[in-house]
Amino acid sequence: MADHTNGFRAQAPLGAQISHMLKARGVDTIFGIPGVHNQEMYRGIEEAGIAHVLARHEQGAGFMADGYARASGTPGVAYVITGPGLCNIMTPMGQAYSDSVPVLVLSSCLDEVAAKSGQLHQMLDQCGAAACVCEWSFEARDAQSAYHLVDRALAEFASRRARPRHIQVPIAALEGVATAAPAARPLAAAPAIAEALVDQVAKALNAAQKPLVILGGGAVRAAKGWRQVVGRLGAASFTTYAGRGIMGADAPLDFGSYLARPESAGVIAEADFVLAVGTELSENDLWREDLGHDAPLIRVDIDPAQLGGAPNCDLPVLADAGALAEALLTRDLGMKQGWQAASVAAARARWRAESDGERPGVAPLCDVLRAALPEDVMVYSDMTQFAYVAQEVWPMAHPGHWHHPSGFGTLGYALPAAIGGAVARRGKPTIAIAGDYGFQYTVQELGTAVELGLSLPILLWDNGKLKEIEDSMVRAQIAPNAVIAHNPDFCALARAYGAFAEAPRTHQELQDAVRAALSAGRPTLIYMTPALAAA
Known part of the structure; x- marks a missing residue:
């Protein structure tokens, strides 16, 4: 009997069912390397109609999945083997974690490691090792657990900060016959940002004469909205390296991605209000301890962990960057005249010369x-x-x-x-x-x-x-x-x-x-x- 949702027979080895489940949920490409431990995961790839890209090393497979995710806006998926395969992909997982990239790594694992030693590819705690470089790492010991974890990962990619997840499945479970995965359920819409909070941000922007907006990677997919907000305000802007391009190449009041220039702290100190959207303001953004602002700072981020300990922040706002931009565009935002295009252009020219000199x-x-x-x-x-x-x-x-x-x-x-x-x-x-x-x-x-x-x-x-x-x-x-x-x-x-x-x-x-x-x-x-x- 066929499962018409997944286009696959109702009973088949779990490794094959996972591939069909991924296909039914929109995955069209998998990066990886087959091995004797994870070969059951390859049983269903071609039958499901998924393209497989054969890397030369699992580190390459992980980076390919990362690059695919960044380009497509959809999760990158990698298949790797037990032990060394998982270890080899941990560097890409750490990179994807640091840069908020949705990568799903599925690996095989040994059925038992506590009571048996000397097995091929054996690790003391493979699941725990992967947990050090991703959002979570879990073992699925049966089909329903595997399906639940895959759906959980995909749902979290769509609704929370996108960071890698790892699911490992024992070899015996991959080989065992399993019922097809259930049909995908649509995700409920994310809750709207509170109107009172939008009003608070809009009031702060309108009260300022020299507002400054700092846009990070979390605002990339809302670039059009933030370009409109910044332009309507006459605000100046900086982007982090990850936020480059949000303001376009020729925005007259955009200081560009020069946040790490020491002089930028003095420029930021000129602002009488700072709004930071979708950025950690991390060491890799600033290369100094402090942003440099003296004015009130509102930080907007989808990750509560980033807001809980935000230093020198007057109002942390837990919200999607795009939702806030859309909401602000429904408010009256007054044009400011505090920043001058000539001064912005002069600063960019100085900083370019510094970079070229270094x-x-x-x-x-x-x-x-x-x-x-x-x-x-x-x-x-x-x-x-x-x-x-x-x-x-x-x-x-x-x-x-x-x-x-x-x-x-x-x-x-x-x-x-x-x-x-x-x-x-x-x-x-x-x-x-x-x-x-x-x-x-x-x-x-x-x-x-x-x-x-x-x-x-x-x-x-x-x-x-x-x-x-x-x-x-x-x-x-x-x-x-x-x-x-x-x-x-x-x-x-x-x-x-x-x-x-x-x-x-x-x-x-x-x-x-x-x-x-x-x-x-x-x-x-x-x-x-x-x-x-x-x-």
Whole structure:
């Protein structure tokens, strides 16, 4: 007898039923690597009509799921094996946790670990290990528990702060025959924000003469509304790195993503009211202890944990960023004249010059690349000096189009995450930006990109060393040590995987290489060195 909701027979091994359940709930792609322990999870993938992307390492699979989620706005899903498979994906899980990305990891696990030892892939506490880097990690010992946890994860992704979840299922349970998952139930609408609270925020905005709005990653999907609110007020704005693009590339009163510049604290102190929306105002946003404000501060966040201990906050508002923007647009918001566009532009010019002075040559190359790329390009960057500069000086026309491993700060993110993003955005421009050292963490995923036929430009910045670490050591009066490693011939390595490779010598050649790579039918490594900046 068929289950017409899930399109699958009522009785089948649980591993297959889980794949059909995911398909019925909108999952169309799974990233992972099959193994003897999780092979039952693969029984139903093709039958369910789900595409599977074969990574070369579980770390790559996790970053691909992360990149897919960021690009699509829907959860990224990964299948991994017991023990080392789960351990390998924990770094991507930690990154997704830090950056609020909805990633669902499903792993197999051993049936018994307390009374038996010496088993393949055995860990003392696999579930507990994963719990250290995700919102929750649970074991489902039977079909109904597995279905409940999957639905719980998907519901929480849609209604709460999106962070990774992990579900492990014992091998025997995956192999056992199970009834098909129940039909999905629609989620109830989130409660509306209280009118009195909206009035309180609107009153504070209208009472100010120099209001300042700080927009973080939590406001990205409400960018249109917040752009209207800020514009109607005549308020100035900053965005965090994760919030880049919310205000567009040319907003006259937007200070951009320069919050980490020391002088920004003085600018923020000029405001007579500050509204911070969807941002932790964390170390990775500010790189200083305090925001710098002297005026009242209202913080808006969907995560109560962020609001409970918010320092120097006069009113914490637990609300969805989009719901608050929509509500504020129904209020009368008076135009202010306290901020001047010329002063904002002058500050941005000073801060760009500072950034260029700290890491010379990168800012002009950012201008060259930006001119060659379509406005809707989606960028995935790694922990590299090129990206540190670009996050400040590269204006973004669209929000949610630049993704960087900010909080956890892992290396090796850009290439596999860009693969996931390109899978989610087939036919749309996607690029990766990596440094010479971080690229080698996940270089093997070039094989996946070649298999998929992705027209993916990979911009590789090779300064021949761990330059950011060297600079930090020098500032700390430590003799630089262990910051130089032997690099391969990156172009030859890319070609060995079946990718294209270019080493442009002029800015024009760089632009030509990037444009060609966007329609090449396979990935293209574009090799850049500091010498190119001076070309």
